[in-house]
Amino acid sequence: MAYMHIGKDFVPPDVPGKVTGRIKYAEDYTRDGMVYARLLTSPIPHARVLDIDASAALAMDGVVGILTADDVYPDGEPQSTGLKILTNEPTLVGEPILALAAVDEKTAETALAAITVTFERLPFVIDPLDSLAEGGPDAYNGGNTFVFRQGFVQEKWTSDQVASFRAGNEPSAEAPTELSYGDLDASFSDAAFVYENTFTTAGYPHMSMEPRSALAYWEDGKLYLHGGSQSLTAFADGIAGIIGVAKEDLVFVNAATGGGFGQRARAGSVPVYGVPAKLSQKINRPVMMRVTREEEFTIGGARQGFQGWIKLGFRSDGTMAAADLWIVSDNGGKGGGGDAFSATNAISIVYQAEAVRLRGVSIGSNTAHRGAQRGPGENQIAAIVSPILDKAADELGIDRLEIRKVNTPQNGDVGGIQRQPFTSAYMPEALEQTAQLFDWEGRQSRRRQRNGSKITGLGIGQGYHNAGRSGMDGIVMMGADGRLKVHNGVGNLGTYSYASTSRAAAEVLKMPWESCDIVTGRTDLHLPITSPQDGSNSIFTNTRTFWGAAQDMLAKMKEIAASDLGGNADDYDVSNERVHQIVDESVGYSFAQVAQRAMELGGKYTGESELPEDLAEWTQIAVSRLAGSGFMGVYHDPAHSGNPPGFAVTAVEIELDVETGKVEVIDISSVADSGTIVHPQGMKNQLVGGAVWAIGLSVLERHLYDPQNGLPASTGFWQSKIPTYLDAPAKIETGWVDLPDPENPVGARGIGEPAMGSVSAAINAAISDALDGHIFNATPVTTDMIINHVAGISEEWVPLAQNNFRG
Amino acid sequence: MNPKLTRRRFIKGVIASGAAVTTTTMWYVANGQDRPAGYVERLIRINVNGQVRNVDVAPQETLASTLRYKLGLTGTKLGCNRGECGACTVLVDGTATYACSVLTHSVKTGMIETVEGLESANGDLHPVQQAFVESLSPQCGYCTPGQVMAAVALLRTNPNPTREEARQGMSGNLCRCGSYDSYLDGVMRAAEIG
Numbered sequence A: 001m002a003y004m005h006i007g008k009d010f011v012p013p014d015v016p017g018k019v020t021g022r023i024k025y026a027e028d029y030t031r032d033g034m035v036y037a038r039l040l041t042s043p044i045p046h047a048r049v050l051d052i053d054a055s056a057a058l059a060m061d062g063v064v065g066i067l068t069a070d071d072v073y074p075d076g077e078p079q080s081t082g083l084k085i086l087t088n089e090p091t092l093v094g095e096p097i098l099a100l101a102a103v104d105e106k107t108a109e110t111a112l113a114a115i116t117v118t119f120e121r122l123p124f125v126i127d128p129l130d131s132l133a134e135g136g137p138d139a140y141n142g143g144n145t146f147v148f149r150q151g152f153v154q155e156k157w158t159s160d161q162v163a164s165f166r167a168g169n170e171p172s173a174e175a176p177t178e179l180s181y182g183d184l185d186a187s188f189s190d191a192a193f194v195y196e197n198t199f200t201t202a203g204y205p206h207m208s209m210e211p212r213s214a215l216a217y218w219e220d221g222k223l224y225l226h227g228g229s230q231s232l233t234a235f236a237d238g239i240a241g242i243i244g245v246a247k248e249d250l251v252f253v254n255a256a257t258g259g260g261f262g263q264r265a266r267a268g269s270v271p272v273y274g275v276p277a278k279l280s281q282k283i284n285r286p287v288m289m290r291v292t293r294e295e296e297f298t299i300g301g302a303r304q305g306f307q308g309w310i311k312l313g314f315r316s317d318g319t320m321a322a323a324d325l326w327i328v329s330d331n332g333g334k335g336g337g338g339d340a341f342s343a344t345n346a347i348s349i350v351y352q353a354e355a356v357r358l359r360g361v362s363i364g365s366n367t368a369h370r371g372a373q374r375g376p377g378e379n380q381i382a383a384i385v386s387p388i389l390d391k392a393a394d395e396l397g398i399d400r401l402e403i404r405k406v407n408t409p410q411n412g413d414v415g416g417i418q419r420q421p422f423t424s425a426y427m428p429e430a431l432e433q434t435a436q437l438f439d440w441e442g443r444q445s446r447r448r449q450r451n452g453s454k455i456t457g458l459g460i461g462q463g464y465h466n467a468g469r470s471g472m473d474g475i476v477m478m479g480a481d482g483r484l485k486v487h488n489g490v491g492n493l494g495t496y497s498y499a500s501t502s503r504a505a506a507e508v509l510k511m512p513w514e515s516c517d518i519v520t521g522r523t524d525l526h527l528p529i530t531s532p533q534d535g536s537n538s539i540f541t542n543t544r545t546f547w548g549a550a551q552d553m554l555a556k557m558k559e560i561a562a563s564d565l566g567g568n569a570d571d572y573d574v575s576n577e578r579v580h581q582i583v584d585e586s587v588g589y590s591f592a593q594v595a596q597r598a599m600e601l602g603g604k605y606t607g608e609s610e611l612p613e614d615l616a617e618w619t620q621i622a623v624s625r626l627a628g629s630g631f632m633g634v635y636h637d638p639a640h641s642g643n644p645p646g647f648a649v650t651a652v653e654i655e656l657d658v659e660t661g662k663v664e665v666i667d668i669s670s671v672a673d674s675g676t677i678v679h680p681q682g683m684k685n686q687l688v689g690g691a692v693w694a695i696g697l698s699v700l701e702r703h704l705y706d707p708q709n710g711l712p713a714s715t716g717f718w719q720s721k722i723p724t725y726l727d728a729p730a731k732i733e734t735g736w737v738d739l740p741d742p743e744n745p746v747g748a749r750g751i752g753e754p755a756m757g758s759v760s761a762a763i764n765a766a767i768s769d770a771l772d773g774h775i776f777n778a779t780p781v782t783t784d785m786i787i788n789h790v791a792g793i794s795e796e797w798v799p800l801a802q803n804n805f806r807g
Numbered sequence B: 001m002n003p004k005l006t007r008r009r010f011i012k013g014v015i016a017s018g019a020a021v022t023t024t025t026m027w028y029v030a031n032g033q034d035r036p037a038g039y040v041e042r043l044i045r046i047n048v049n050g051q052v053r054n055v056d057v058a059p060q061e062t063l064a065s066t067l068r069y070k071l072g073l074t075g076t077k078l079g080c081n082r083g084e085c086g087a088c089t090v091l092v093d094g095t096a097t098y099a100c101s102v103l104t105h106s107v108k109t110g111m112i113e114t115v116e117g118l119e120s121a122n123g124d125l126h127p128v129q130q131a132f133v134e135s136l137s138p139q140c141g142y143c144t145p146g147q148v149m150a151a152v153a154l155l156r157t158n159p160n161p162t163r164e165e166a167r168q169g170m171s172g173n174l175c176r177c178g179s180y181d182s183y184l185d186g187v188m189r190a191a192e193i194g
């Protein structure tokens, strides 16, 4: 289909502000009378606060006030997992206990040092398996896991059961969670090759470049909160509840966000914004809370680590007969994360396994709080499964690209534990296109070639994430100037989806982009609710809503023109910013005129009546404030059916140095199957960004904690080893299938997360390839693990270690 | 620049000012307002983007603090405030410098350039900025001002780098969004249009 905007590059309106430094992030604002908050955080991994003596601090010159958990939760802290604004029951080092405000940060810091907090130390645990063992410490007060509607409970195995698991065996304990489909035993009995082993994937921090600083002040009973989030209105909706302010009394200001990666999608991950909000309310001054890099680490969250067991069975033709997983998920100090389910679902979807089972339990450790991180579950498991697939291919005498083709999901297939049909699926095309782009065939001769201490490895991998939701709302407005204003609550985290989804509205009205404005950046501009911008969903979800809102405006335009100028609404169309008769284009209104008429008519044309049912409360507030101020198109998106998948395929070439253990990624070629491409440059950015993240997951990133004291040892960028320019190839090749999805009006599906999983899968496959098929069953595969393997030494000091060195 | 050298000089400077140094308190010390025992002239003149500015600078204050909190030049970002990320990169006498890790007093005689000073008088973007827009180099944008300044410094010394030279030259700047490929596209484009 020929589009005006879809599939075309454009300059998103915030880009000039980014290259000039003019766009403002939360910490760039000031406010008259602003004071500075500093956090006093727990130095102990698990404790109870018995007493706080702040009298000396409060007597100091320049100290303005203090906020404790007792102020925040006068009726007691919520007894569940999850981050709190402040706590008297810290379960990880760095958890905020109290905040103090002073006229400058030095005074605040000096005053904090004068506060005496008396803690009762409680037993703590770093490795979930140590907690699972009978008699082992529990991360939380009242247990080591949290069960919905039951509260904290203890989950324990015998020491022998833990030891057997660490020794590489299938866990024998009964699993509190079990999900499955198919006849597992029958499918395994069909298998010509079965692989089983234990595995680990490491937790590591999101480390967004912008620390979660925030500014808050109250004016005329309204809270103004400047912060960063991935999901403007969805986040504001949630943070209003956490702070305890009515939705209509919160103005959330968030023009730009310095990275999110899952951690700033939902307000529950950033309750610390409640600190400046509540402190400001208490002391009646604007409060700036600047957050340091160390604090960003300790309260910023991390990917869930897995300690798992996997068994995969393949038939002689290479098809995956069965997948069986047992996963102990690390819930960290504050709980959170459903990665094991997503991981299992991904195996079912990407490899179309006939029978699948997940047994699992989530166990706390006194380490970073866990939550969604780019491809949570899908991406860890992609890196674990891909080398196993290659082993199966080698054992069964099948080419490694071919084994992926025989298992590939495609149009008409179902996938996942819930056996959901895809809305569309073009993985076979993506596999083929990647092979071409990378010259998979041509490069086979380089496989396992040695050059000095370096060995070349090739790998191919696939990534998946569910990539679309529905049920959200859209608002478009037009004033007497005839410009289209797209009220967009998507949030700006750098994918530019807030801008590209807006272009769906411009497309419907055939508006030149120069005549469109995106209204966004702060919630008092009256923005509709959107889904949280996570899970690669925005492009699918919100092109639906803005398309729908513009369709509503289009229908109203035609109605007004027909009623004023004669004929039926169907006799009219739009072009060149006019609504006009199809047969005689001279009969019509300019958009400026039709907007003027709409405002004269009022009622449904200006949002004062006949609104769609089921608008979210947040949207209702926005619509009620906009009502009567202009020509309005408004839409509530009904549910879609099926699973819109985001798929990616990647091939890589690496050089593995057997003397240093270093893995250098030489070439990456990634191809997306994410429906119609809305914004090619944005798509390319997702693919290259995902590739860099994948290098981190596969070979670099893990957080480490000192098991003696529970102190984090990787609070900086360099310690957590986020990839640099020099860890990535100088050029990453990208491509896309670009076939439309029928459940989206412009054919689009998302890509952010699979763009990482496919690369991790390919890198870990390439590492195994370079080492004659050796499988590490771990992410990251670090230099020391490689050196130990090459030297014939065990890769593991503590088998299945979590939050600490594995090898 | 040599970040290690700069960082060491920075720490020596802070110690000489009589303030305690630990990683957790460095930020606040660096932002301190107090007059310490060892007196230095606090009211100084610094040249930022070609303009001489009078500013009251504490002895242990970092250049990033002065720029952001005294002069309102918030284009210079703080990603780590400890010399790891390059988000705070500015030019001092043409050399890319981590503004979080030099003391303002130690560079007060230098010509300081920040991202705010790159546009021409008529508002045209600098070729690096223009190229970064055309290449859609930024994602979240938080590292972008630092990347822009690093690229400007690189292209002044090497106006036509190979992609590999650009990769090496930019490697003091982290991008958590992983937009390195697009920044390199931008640097190569800037070399073309510059």
Ligand code: FES
Pocket (backbone or CB within 6 Å): B077, B078, B079, B080, B081, B082, B083, B084, B085, B086, B087, B088, B089, B098, B099, B100, B101
């Ligand atoms: S803020 Fe200066 S190097 Fe990170």
Ligand code: FES
Pocket (backbone or CB within 6 Å): A209, A258, A259, A494, B138, B139, B140, B141, B142, B143, B144, B174, B175, B176, B177, B178, B179
């Ligand atoms: S663009 Fe986000 S950190 Fe570089």
